[in-house]
Amino acid sequence: MANAYLWIKAFHLIAVIFWMAGLLYLPRLFVYHSVATPGGELEHRMEEAEAKLLRIIMNPAMIVAFLLGLILLGYNMPPPIWLLIKVALAFGLIGYHGFLAKTRKGFLAGGRPRSEKFFRRINEIPALVTIAIVILAIVKPGF
Ligand code: HEM
Structure with missing residues (x-):
């Protein structure tokens, strides 16, 4: 059983x-997209890259991370406080993923949903959340 747990954790x-790679990279694509000429070659390439990143990497990876995380959670009932906070932060990343997916649709509709600067700055959010999640998951602070 312990063995199964470790395998699930490894794939989690x-x-x-x-x-995470996708969550950090997609806003970078949005930076390029924001300055691309509407209807031009760069815009077309960015639309393709964003769609592929979301469909082939980010959506499947989020679903697998989430489902395996839920199974791990099942082994840890009742969850300690650090784990509850970790899972809450992970749900925050799911919300952020949804925001990025919605933003992609805004670009697809021909708009410029936010400024280039906005997409440069926004990467700080998943970076900080990731630092917090990893510290909680590894140090497992006893509160
Ligand atoms: C999507 C929802 C998620 C759920 C429900 C979830 C749940 C869990 C659970 C229950 C464990 C087992 C804890 C243990 O064995 O001590 C775990 C392990 C771990 N998770 Fe997640 N997780 C999620 C997302 C994430 C994210 C987004 C990250 C990183 C950014 C992450 C990083 C880790 C790490 C580093 C461990 C290993 C802890 C250890 O070494 O024991 N998880 N996760």
């Missing part, structure tokens, strides 16, 4: 790494 982390 693998999925988390792919998901």
Whole structure:
């Protein structure tokens, strides 16, 4: 059983790494997209890259990370406080993922949903949340 738990945790982390890579990279694509000429070659390439990143990497990775996380949670009932906070922060990242997916649709509709500067700054959110989640998951502070 302990063995199964470790395998699930390993694949949870693998999925988390792919998901995080996308969460950090997609706003960078939005930066380029924001300055692209509407209807031009760069815009077309950015639309394609954003769609592929979301569909092929980010959506499947989020689903796998989330489902395996739920299974791990099932082993840890009742969850300690650090784990509850970790899971709450992970749900925050799911919300952020949803925000990015919605923003992509805004670009697709031909708009410029936010400024270039906004997309440069927004990366700080998942970066800080990730630092907090990893510290909670690894240090497991006893509160
Ligand atoms: C999507 C919802 C998520 C849920 C429900 C979830 C749940 C869990 C659970 C229950 C564990 C087992 C804890 C343990 O064995 O001590 C775990 C492990 C872990 N999770 Fe998640 N998680 C989620 C997302 C994330 C995210 C987004 C990250 C990183 C940014 C992350 C990083 C980790 C790490 C580093 C561990 C390993 C802890 C250890 O070494 O024991 N998880 N997760």
